[in-house]
Amino acid sequence: MHSAQNIVEARNVSLTFETNDGPVQALSNVDLAVRRGEFVSFIGPSGCGKTTLLRLVADLEQPTAGELRVGGLSPEEARKARTYGYVFQAPGLFPWRTIEKNIALPLEIMGYSAEEQKRRIASTLELVNLSGFARKFPWQLSGGMQQRASIARALSFDADLLLMDEPFGALDEIVRDHLNEQLLELWARTSKTICFVTHSIPEAVYLSTLIVVMSPRPGRVTDIIESPLPQERRPLDIRESPEFLEIAHRVREGLRAGHSDE
Amino acid sequence: MNLTVAGALAFWAAAWLLNERLVRLDARTEPARRAVALLVPAVFGITLLVVWEGLVRGLGVPTVLLPPPSMIWERLVSSLPTLWVDFQQTFLKAVLIGYALGCGSGFLAAIAVDRSPFLKRGLLPLGNFVSALPIIGIAPIMVMWFGFDWPSKAAVVVVMTFFPMLVNTVEGLAASSPIDRDLMRTYAASYWQTLLKLRLPAAAPFIFNALKINSTLALIGAIVAEFFGTPIVGMGFRISTEVGRMNIDMVWAEIAIAALAGSLFYGLVALIERAVTFWHPSIRGG
Amino acid sequence: MTASAPIAAPGSASATTGAVLRRLSEGNTLPVLIVVTAIVAIWYGFTIYLNAPWQIDTYQRTGAEWTAADLVRDTMAQERPVLPAPHQVVAEIWKTVVDVRPTSNRSLLKHAWITLSSTLLGFAIGTALGILIAVGIVHNRAMDKSVMPWVIASQTIPILAIAPMIIVVLNAVGISGLLPKALISTYLSFFPVVVGMVKGFKSPEAIQIDLMRTYNASGPQTFWKLRWPSALPYLFTSMKVAVAISLVGAIVGELPTGAVAGLGARLLAGSYYGQTVQIWAALFMAAALAAVLVALVGLVQRLVMHRMGAKP
Numbered sequence: 020m021h022s023a024q025n026i027v028e029a030r031n032v033s034l035t036f037e038t039n040d041g042p043v044q045a046l047s048n049v050d051l052a053v054r055r056g057e058f059v060s061f062i063g064p065s066g067c068g069k070t071t072l073l074r075l076v077a078d079l080e081q082p083t084a085g086e087l088r089v090g091g092l093s094p095e096e097a098r099k100a101r102t103y104g105y106v107f108q109a110p111g112l113f114p115w116r117t118i119e120k121n122i123a124l125p126l127e128i129m130g131y132s133a134e135e136q137k138r139r140i141a142s143t144l145e146l147v148n149l150s151g152f153a154r155k156f157p158w159q160l161s162g163g164m165q166q167r168a169s170i171a172r173a174l175s176f177d178a179d180l181l182l183m184d185e186p187f188g189a190l191d192e193i194v195r196d197h198l199n200e201q202l203l204e205l206w207a208r209t210s211k212t213i214c215f216v217t218h219s220i221p222e223a224v225y226l227s228t229l230i231v232v233m234s235p236r237p238g239r240v241t242d243i244i245e246s247p248l249p250q251e252r253r254p255l256d257i258r259e260s261p262e263f264l265e266i267a268h269r270v271r272e273g274l275r276a277g278h279s280d281e
Numbered sequence: 282m283n284l285t286v287a288g289a290l291a292f293w294a295a296a297w298l299l300n301e302r303l304v305r306l307d308a309r310t311e312p313a314r315r316a317v318a319l320l321v322p323a324v325f326g327i328t329l330l331v332v333w334e335g336l337v338r339g340l341g342v343p344t345v346l347l348p349p350p351s352m353i354w355e356r357l358v359s360s361l362p363t364l365w366v367d368f369q370q371t372f373l374k375a376v377l378i379g380y381a382l383g384c385g386s387g388f389l390a391a392i393a394v395d396r397s398p399f400l401k402r403g404l405l406p407l408g409n410f411v412s413a414l415p416i417i418g419i420a421p422i423m424v425m426w427f428g429f430d431w432p433s434k435a436a437v438v439v440v441m442t443f444f445p446m447l448v449n450t451v452e453g454l455a456a457s458s459p460i461d462r463d464l465m466r467t468y469a470a471s472y473w474q475t476l477l478k479l480r481l482p483a484a485a486p487f488i489f490n491a492l493k494i495n496s497t498l499a500l501i502g503a504i505v506a507e508f509f510g511t512p513i514v515g516m517g518f519r520i521s522t523e524v525g526r527m528n529i530d531m532v533w534a535e536i537a538i539a540a541l542a543g544s545l546f547y548g549l550v551a552l553i554e555r556a557v558t559f560w561h562p563s564i565r566g567g
Numbered sequence: 568m569t570a571s572a573p574i575a576a577p578g579s580a581s582a583t584t585g586a587v588l589r590r591l592s593e594g595n596t597l598p599v600l601i602v603v604t605a606i607v608a609i610w611y612g613f614t615i616y617l618n619a620p621w622q623i624d625t626y627q628r629t630g631a632e633w634t635a636a637d638l639v640r641d642t643m644a645q646e647r648p649v650l651p652a653p654h655q656v657v658a659e660i661w662k663t664v665v666d667v668r669p670t671s672n673r674s675l676l677k678h679a680w681i682t683l684s685s686t687l688l689g690f691a692i693g694t695a696l697g698i699l700i701a702v703g704i705v706h707n708r709a710m711d712k713s714v715m716p717w718v719i720a721s722q723t724i725p726i727l728a729i730a731p732m733i734i735v736v737l738n739a740v741g742i743s744g745l746l747p748k749a750l751i752s753t754y755l756s757f758f759p760v761v762v763g764m765v766k767g768f769k770s771p772e773a774i775q776i777d778l779m780r781t782y783n784a785s786g787p788q789t790f791w792k793l794r795w796p797s798a799l800p801y802l803f804t805s806m807k808v809a810v811a812i813s814l815v816g817a818i819v820g821e822l823p824t825g826a827v828a829g830l831g832a833r834l835l836a837g838s839y840y841g842q843t844v845q846i847w848a849a850l851f852m853a854a855a856l857a858a859v860l861v862a863l864v865g866l867v868q869r870l871v872m873h874r875m876g877a878k879p
Contacts, residue, residue, distance in 0.1 A: 079463050098469050105467040111460045114560035115482045124478065128470045156560060304712075325716075346736055403598030413811040413861045414854045415818055417727075418830075421838030421846050426649065497725075504728040508822045509838055517728065524731045524823065532732050539725060 025088075026180055026212045027053040027076055032085035034071060034238075044237035045071045049085070051231065051240065053214065055179070058206055060223035061216045061231045062270060063277065068238025069216045069231075073182050076214065077105055090179065101129060103180035104173030108188055110165035112157040112172075119144070119153035122172045129176055143171040146205055163194040170202075174209065181213045188218065196255055199225055207250075220274075221258055224248075224267045232270055234277020242273035289335020296328035348530040357534040363519070364538050371516040372542050374431040375503040379438025384495055386439070387446025388488070392476075394447070395454050405451060412444035417502065420509040429512050437506040442495040449491035453484025486561050489554040496546045500539065610653055617649040618642035651844045659848040679852050681829040682817050685745050686860070689752020690813040694806060696753065697760025704761070705768040705794070706786070718761050726754050727816065731823035748820035748829075755816040756809035763805030767798025796875065803868035810860045818853060830856075 029051040036043045046068040053059050061069040074080045075087055078094035089097035097103065104125075112121045119140050126136045144150045147167040157165055166186055173181060187195045199222060206213055217223050223230050224246070232242040246266060248257070257263055300321050308314040330350045336342070337349040344352060357364065394400045420437050427433035457480050465475045507517025516535050523531040558564055615638070622642050626633045633641075643652040651659075663675035670677065700718065703710040726733070730751050737747040771793050779789045821831030830853045837846035 077467055079466060098467065101469060103467070105464065107460050107464065109460055111458075111464055113461070113479070113482065115485075115558075125468045128465075128468045128474050128478070158560070158565065322716075346739065399598055400602075402595045403602035406595055406599050407602060410858065413807070414857045415811075415815045417815055418818065418834055418850045418853050421834050422843075422850070424838060425841075425843060425846075497722075501725045501727050504725065505730075505819055508731065508819070509835060520728065521731045521823065524735050527735075529732065529736070532729070536724075536729055539728060543725065 024054045025052045026055045026090055027051065027214065028086075028088045029072075029075075030086045032072075032075065032082050032087050034068075034075065034080065035083045046075070046082070047237035047239045049238075049240055051243075053212060053229070055212050056210055057229050058203075058213045058227045059215065059229045059231060060227040061214065061233060062218070062220065062223045063233035063274065064218075064235060066235035066238070067233040067277070068235070069233050070184055071238065072233075073184055073214060073216050076180075077103065077182055101125075101176060102178055103182050104176065104178045106166075106169055106173045106181070106183040106186045108185045110157065110162075110169040112165055112168060114157055117154050117156055118149065118160070118168050121157065121168060122175050125172065125176050131176070139175045143175045146174060146208070147171045147201065163190050163198060166190065167198070167201075170205075174205075174211075179211055181211050183213065183215045185216050185218065187222070195222070200255065202226065220267050220270050224263055224270060225255070225258055230266070230270060232273035232277070234274065239277075241277045242269070244269055244273075283339050285335050285339030287339075289332045289339060292335070293328055293332050296324050296331075300324050345527050345529055348533060352530050353533045353537065356530040357537060360531065360534060364534065366514050367516045367519050367535065368538060368542065370431055370511075370514040371434070371503050371507065372500070375434035375438060375506070375515075376499045376546075378431075379435035379503065380442055380495060380499040382435070383439040383442030383499070384446045384492060387443040387491070388450055390443070390447050391450035391454065394451055395476075396472075401451070405448075408444055408447050412448065416441050416444075417505050420506040423506070424510050429510055431515075434503045434506040434511070434515075438499045438502045441498050441502040445494050445498070446488075446491045449487045449494075450484060453487030454480050456487060457483040485558045486554075486563070489550065489558060492550050493547060493554070496550050497543060500543045500546070504539065607653060610650075611643075614648070614650050614652045615639055615642045618645055621645070621649070647841055647843050649843070651847050655844055656847045656851055659844045660851060663848060675833070675848060675852055678828060678830050678833050678849070679856060682814070682821065682831065682853070683856060685748035685820065685829075686752055686810070686813045686817040686856075688745060688749040689816060690756050690810050692749065693753040693756030693809060693813065694760050697757040697805070697809070698764055698802075700757070700761050701764035701768060702790075704765055706790075715765075718758065721754070722758050726751060727819050730816070730819045734820060734823045748817050751820045752813035752816035756813045759805045759808040759812070760802070763801040763808075764798055767801030768794045770801065771797045799871060799875070800868075803864060803871075806864045807861050810864055811857055814853065814857050814860065 029049050032046060032049045032051075033044065034046040036045055049068075049072060051072075061072060063069050071080060075082055076089055076094060078098040081094075087094055090100075090102045092100065092102070112118075113124065116124070122140045122143060123136050126139060131139070140153070141150070144153060147170055149164060149167055149171065152160060152164065152168075157168070160168065166189075170183075170186065173183075187198050190198070202213075203226060213226075215223075215226060228246050228250075230242075230244040230246060231240055232244070233239065234241045244266060248262060248266070303317055303321050303324070306317060308317050334349045334351055337344075337347055390404075394404055417437065419440060420433070423433035423436040427436055461479055461483070462475070465479055470478070504515075504517040504520070507515045508521050511518045516539055519535050520532050523529075523535070555564055619638060619642055622638060622645065623633075642648070643655065645651075648655070660675060663673060667674045669680075700714065704715055705711075733751060734747045737743070737750070775793060776789070779793055784792070817829070818831035818834070821827075821829035822835055830849050833849035834846055834853075837843070837849060
């Protein structure tokens, strides 16, 4: 399955944590192939390992078994080559930096020149519709805006892969809908590959070209669904279309099956 | 109950009422709010002085026990040269130099401890232990090593300020959240990049906490260290000798200078803290 | 931290020592021991280094022949060394504690007891006072507004710096002996207790206070059943700070009275008469006192917290 088309490849990946109550298998025998340009959602109940899988790809954790390749490299090499941008559940902006300085953070670390930094900051701010807020501090922005700034920060440097861990989980429904639309637009404009972890079935079906359904104890993949929905998903009323509901139903069945295995 | 005492108490009552009114005032604009914030403690301070003066004079308290503010002021004004020399010896030399060296070495030691988990487990418990000990006791030993003059007092200040700085900086370096540290990992940032861009700014509130504590510790340490022996200048020296001569007004004059210097020093550090940690909720008021 | 040591079969001594060693190396004990040993070794090194000049001088004056071994031995046995060797200090402590009647003026124990008694008295009064003031501040808004600023302001007066004056003034009005020193300790220790206990009494969450209101609990009931237990961790933390600073207050309080009794007096006397080893012995005793006091508070803390079901 080694193909230049695949930006993430997992073969038999397992991760077992040692805890005071004995070993816990967070992930068990995960096989996965993500093609370039895909929008992949990972969905499942808490404890199913979806965040763990994302962190393995990001080299924030190491697998105890199996093989994982990111862009053809090991996760550690990929991280050192700055192959991906990571968006966490919380915005994680530094309160002592303005929004533009926050977006500049990875650029400073990676050694981009001053003019290059300015150019990239301006373009990513425009991408997430925060152009007027460059000089503001994070606490002066709402939760949704902070999260948009966090996404801009992940886009500012050249990474083909965007890893997002329930980025909209803490936001209310309307803001979430809005950000979902903007994310799809962003994806169309930048043609990056996006790996997106979520709790929400409509969100997963709305955003993705590929849906990975997972279940807990042990964490594993129970279903992989290729979405037949067209690339152009907006406006949001597509969520009421019969094809959408059929996929959502299939996802729900997959989740239920994982649950009843206890 | 004579007139002076009655007058003093009446003044006190009036000032109390004034402050009560001021506090309940609904100051809308920022300058008005700031004016009230300055006025209330000012009224309080002036009242304190007036009541002190009135009670001491009115009740005939012996001046060797508690001199009135007017007498202290007289002494202060007439002894400025002596006070200035004492100030130079104690504050400008022992306190400032000791403070700089102590805080600086505490900071560097914290970075070293941060680099080495072994040192963190071995040295930190010792540091916590030593900071509970009566460090002022090393003053006579410092005199033995560095002589009677200000270096021995500066040495005491160094040791006193070292540990709060070490402990607080280490705590501050651990204050950055796991998400922020993971973020730096995803950027493949080096140890020093992470230290300079994330962990030190995040540690700033803790570091300034130590700097503020140390500003008061340094002054007290230098003065008390002088009780153990000093050449014929210094604030601690002046206090202990004038006490022996029962010139309590001179002692109070020195204390007034010490309190003023201490408050200004603390205030300066607090101002710098506001500028550097403007983003912290406690400073923002958020 | 994983507890993945295999369960040793009975009689398998090497497995258990292995487990013990692993636990030691993962915890703090071994690194602390290593650091302490290193410090003692460095100390001995400095003893030789700092005392050498005077020793070499003496050799030259008396025209004696000397070897390196002689230097090492003699620098650690000087009467007025620049830096006494650890064993010299221990010997001095032994001499003034064990070899001397506790009632004599040369007994370090007697001086330690004098300092300790005023420390404990000041600490007890300071803690009680601090708790009372904190109770008042938390329950009475007038006290909160009027007393709290005074409490904070009181700490801007460097009481240690004016300790001489306080002692002399109190002596002049007839209060002498233990009480003036204890009052200095009280002044120093009440502040951390007030600050800590105010925080502690205010620490219960709003929902917990509301719960008590739904039970129509009276003021004292809410205090004893909710606020007081919540404040206990803060109390112990403050008490550790308070007891250490009470000791400092007692020591400094002994300086003005002409250095007659107590550990502070011993420090001063040693300084006047150039008795280096005496100074170090007094300092060690003071440090040991502080350590024991803080450890005792810590012990009580652990016992109480354990009974209250706190996580170890």
